[in-house]
Amino acid sequence: MPTRIRMSPQVRRRQIVEAAAELLGEKGYKGVTLREVADRVGISQPGLLHYVGNKAGLLSLLVTDLYDVDGTPDVFLRSGRRGSDPGHPHLPAYFRFLVEHNAAQPQLVKLYTVLQTEAVDPSHPLHDYFVTRPSRVWESYSRFPWALPPGLDWAGDMPGLIRMSLEAMDGIQVRLLHLPLIDYVDEWSRFEAILFPLPQWRGLL
Amino acid sequence: MPTRIRMSPQVRRRQIVEAAAELLGEKGYKGVTLREVADRVGISQPGLLHYVGNKAGLLSLLVTDLYDVDGTPDVFLRSGRRGSDPGHPHLPAYFRFLVEHNAAQPQLVKLYTVLQTEAVDPSHPLHDYFVTRPSRVWESYSRFPWALPPGLDWAGDMPGLIRMSLEAMDGIQVRLLHLPLIDYVDEWSRFEAILFPLPQWRGLL
DNA sequence: GACTCTATCTACCAGCTGTTAGATATAGAT
């Protein structure tokens, strides 16, 4: 009978993650069927279920393998990039790092944006994950002694500054879903200029 | 036999729009079934279809009855609000109007945010509507001689300023889906302060 | 070469979903 293509779990798992990321980024979790993902990978639907258990397992796989693995402040501070001195890390420097990191993976950003909004539904497998995410993110940020320019108006309101920055990024990412196309890095640099309005700082990055 | 409740098309249609808006705002278009909407209205599923034709018709109803009917620049300029002089309309004044208008209808904002992102899927009934929306919105804005403060850095880049403002609003709206809860108007005022950094202007509004 | 493990398959199913066909009852007009 026909030759069955048997691959190592590592490779297959990688294929599944990539196929799922691409499809979910376009059609969302509810909009994608297991058969679609399986077809793209080149296996049968039960074959896919063998790896993910059930449909929600697809998302666990994505979160585990794609989210929160790089692009975090920790990674930035260990990256040795300019302004990444662990003693006094530059907040805008990190945001540039984050934005450039994301801009280089538009498909992942799209996936993130789509899932984040789809998860408003309390029955969505990632509902809790996303609803509580701002708290976890802030907790992550607050562990570092970010350096802030002394002249900044709201230098005292670090949470607000970070929150607005992330809101701006989210807004840009939503805009990226529509036309005419814009450039993520360019658009962020405009926000950076008004969120961190200190020319001499920007020269340092 | 059981008493059948027969209502005027206007009333029924209104009920359907409200039920659909609420449900779609939580579960999205794909996540909601016609039966759910029908149940909430209190009619049968074919009874609902009598009004909307098919499932996509639900969305047409929403767009027709809820979207783009108020909150547009035209409405603002006719509203007689402070700064709404049709000769020299104030851009930040309109944005305040828009934000306050939206903040007063959080459910509608949620619906809009959810549908906007869900419609990335090319097979989504509102795909074209949302993908091409920025162009239409800009066209709408460009019909008015918005007054801009002379000292503003990018006074020459009106499209960019408007685009950033709308991105900021979108970002806030995404953040509104998560916890801890924030205040739409407060958060916008922070962005206004950096997008339109002219104290004497803000005193005018 | 025989054996074991498991990745992968085929076959199947129950439940849900959108949609249709046709019957029925209700409100308003005559």
Added chain:
DNA sequence: ATCTATATCTAACAGCTGGTAGATAGAGTC
């Protein structure tokens, strides 16, 4: 009262979806 228009219902269906059961075959091990 009767009639008409139509809002609303019940019944039914085909397609798809996630998930299960059991068979099969490929790859490494001894």
